[in-house]
Amino acid sequence: MATITELKCAVRETLESRGVLGQLKARIRAEVFSALDDQREPRPPLSHENLLINELIREYLEFNKYRYTASVLTAESGQPEVPLDRQFLANELKVTEDAGSKSVPLLYGLVSHFVNSDKGGKAFVRGASLPAGATASSTVPGSDA
DSSP states (O other), rough: OOOOHHHHHHHHHHHHHTTTHOOOOHHHHHHHHHHHTTTOOOOOOHHHHHHHHHHHHHHHHHHHOOOHHHHHHHHHTTTTTTOHHHHHHHTTTTOOOOOOOOGGGGHHHHHHHHHHHOOSSOOOOOOOOTTTTTTTHHTTTTTTO
């Protein structure tokens, strides 16, 4: 007859091998964050820019199999459960893709573009619209503006 310890080990190994244990941990983590989240302080509305940024991050996280982190991002940010269509994202960001670039997250292509830019100068980045009451210095770490 198996001991309780042996039974626990067998159940754990079975759940891990089926990929269920990680999903359960992620779901519990998301529920804990939700329970701890201070509902009295409303989140700012999800702006168009934040929606796109969150989606780029989610695509990156899922590509790298950081599914637990992606599930917490989705729960905390208010991002729609169903990911945005990649073609929609590419169109919104005015990104042209080739066959090779479609095999990696869009975020890789965006970073690669700036890292490998021949211009030698710095890219000019225009400030996005911020939620009401926010300032650039309160949203950008290390900003002296």
